[in-house]
Amino acid sequence: MRILGACKVSKEGVIVNNESKTELLASSDDWKKELYSSLKIDYPKFHKMDALAKMAFLSFQYLEQVIETDRFQDDEIAMLFANTYSSYDTDQKYLESYTVKGSPSPSLFVYTLPNILTGELSIFKKWYGENIFFIHENFDPEFFIDQINFYLSKGAKACLCGWVDAANENEECLLFMVDNTTGEITKDELLNYYKQ
């Protein structure tokens, strides 16, 4: 397997394949909206997404600038995601909708699962491959490598992977994509992408 590309988005900016793309103000609370506007795409569903789905969506847009994902069939790309805090950020907002605002919000409720973000990407790309979302204590590169190997051995041609987390004012998102070409990925390689 081989890494086709990696993209990290956060309010510090966007880094694609170890190269910094955009500088954003660290203080900007609207950083996801700013990135969306700068991308000049028209996908109104974006505004309804929760923080996790928004970050994954944005990061994926940058990845698609460097990876031609359409060369794979719609069921050849597996998705493998993980984070620490599950959907905690949206859970809090949902809780507030009925404890403070008086009525449980259906449109928040649908995001009270972290794997909704894999659904959003599937809907955006019309992908029908395998997808899974794990809850882990920390970003675990070895786990990703094992799982990617598993998917590729079971027939997937590529794997879109991500670590997307939002909790306690901390928002981070790393997406990377690998295909089944001969080669090896090391733990350090993934750690470098994560830490950059």
Place this chain on the structure above:
Amino acid sequence: MSDLKETLKEQIIEQLNLEDLTPADIQNEISLFGDEGLGLDSIDALEFIVLLEQHYGIKIEDPSEGKEIFQSVDSLAAYIEKNR
């Protein structure tokens, strides 16, 4: 009526958690549902039902009625004017 429409836009943003948007982003006549306009869906239609009940005391029992009512800010405002 135009005041009502402005208020409605604020309420839509609040109710549907569209924190990215401002009232100026929502035009009176654009379609709220479907892939154009705001891209809202059947779950959001439920939010409109809650909104009408909470803010205007209007109850909609059959969600299929919502389709026409929730089409745009214009149609929503006209329905509220007629029914409140």
Place this chain on the structure above:
Amino acid sequence: MKIHVTGYGLISSIGYGADDSIQSLRNEKTGIERGRLAHSKKYNVGAIHLSNSELKKRYNLSTDGSRTALLGMVAAKQAFEGHALLDDVRTGLISGTSVGGMDISEAEYKKYLDQDGHNPDNYKHHSSGVGSEQIAQELGISEFINTISTACSSATNAIMMGARMIRNGSLDRVIVGGTDGLTAFTIAGFKSLMIFDDEWCKPFDESRKGLNLGEGAGYIVLESDKSISITKKEPLAVLSGWSNASDAFHQTASSPDGHGAQLSMEEALNVAGLSARDIDYINAHGTATPNNDLSESQAIKGIFGDNIPPFSSTKSYTGHTLAASGGIEAVFAILAIRNGYLYPNLNFNKAIEETGLIPQQSFEENRTVKHVLSNSFGFGGNNSTIILSAV
């Protein structure tokens, strides 16, 4: 290798076992009626008229648990009756549930609000996994226990997971299915989605308005070749196909063209090595919501073309039992195969305009039913299909 079915058990509003369930199906006697409890009295529901303590007493249950767990114990014990735990047969339980021990948490929370003998210890029943542990304890199973919660496709996914574990040699025998008790939480939740029919649900009818909720549990026992060579149990049916496919459309709604449902049926046929014309009866998901029945009809047409086998939704009898439905309907499928039954779809009057499909409308027996396809579709486009076949 074949996946043999060697046991089944179920409980729902139309019967506490296979015999009385069939009697209700035969007599077109629905279990759906106006609810009798505080949280259900405004709605038509498929409720089981036994309280938790009555369930425990009547079925001699030695393990405590929520309504979901107790119903699960009743059906799983029925399925496992005549089976014994053996050292060299690795036996597991995979159980689906959507609501877990919510009924106990609701009662406990009310005590907290009323400041009336609140005991936080009782929340231990809340988690979905606890119920599965309790069911396993009642059966004496400890080798492998797992819980699947994928909304309305939970039991079908549990059946699929069991089949795959047997096929890859991780288990020799496994009890698979699902259970869900009716709670205020589920009733309020579905009410807020505005997909209730205030009257009796009308699956596949043009004027269908929505679903009726029900409660119950259904399990089947799956065994490998090696396992039945030891247990000497008689195979009652074969689980020949299974699949799960995503819709890539919406968090809750199904796509109007039923793409995910079609993928799921197609792959289950592939796994079974069957073609569409081999299917003798379809037990449809058929919730009677405007969205599901249209989407499922389109998918059925996509797979079966002009040769659509008899199909029906038995949810017009049991109500939608959510995570249990795939288990209960798997038992109905086995009974259909063993006795040549076709089940009627109640309350049907006029075909859906876009698709024109007409479901089975009368109870029939002595038909040749070799292969039954059973659908279960969960929120989020989590679409699953299993195929049960004659031995």
